[in-house]
Amino acid sequence: xxxxxxxxxxxxxxxxxxxxxxxxxxxxxxxxxxxxxxxxxxxxxxxxxxxxxxxxxxxxxxxxxxxxxxxxxxxxxxxxxxxxxxxxxxxxxxxxxxxxxxxxxxxxxxx
Numbered sequence: 705x706x707x708x709x710x711x712x713x714x715x716x717x718x719x720x721x722x723x724x725x726x727x728x729x730x731x732x733x734x735x736x737x738x739x740x741x742x743x744x745x746x747x748x749x750x751x752x753x754x755x756x757x758x759x760x761x762x763x764x765x766x767x768x769x770x771x772x773x774x775x776x777x778x779x780x781x782x783x784x785x786x787x788x789x790x791x792x793x794x795x796x797x798x799x800x801x802x803x804x805x806x807x808x809x810x811x812x813x814x815x
Contacts, residue, residue, distance in 0.1 A: 718815055737756050739754035740754075741798045797809050
């Protein structure tokens with residue numbers, strides 16, 4: 705059994721910053737691919753940022769230069785540093801690890 709748990713969401717003003725964390729545990733000793741997705745009301749879930757164990761990362765165009773994904777392999781943890789937040793970043797953010805999803809954490813950016 706695998707557990708993926710996000711933390712760090714909340715309410716922030718536009719221009720502010722938040723850091724999301726996600727920890728994986730269970731029957732997988734070391735996760736390879738990790739990523740963050742988000743889903744805003746009425747919209748489809750979209751990839752925000754991803755990383756694989758070799759260190760390669762990719763980002764949605766809408767967050768490039770503002771968000772940074774990083775990982776701690778020893779802790780099976782992935783982070784998402786979000787800077788210069790905009791109201792359009794408001795969404796539920798989901799962590800994904802090798803096919804396993806977390807339950808999501810709400811990020812709300814006020815104008």
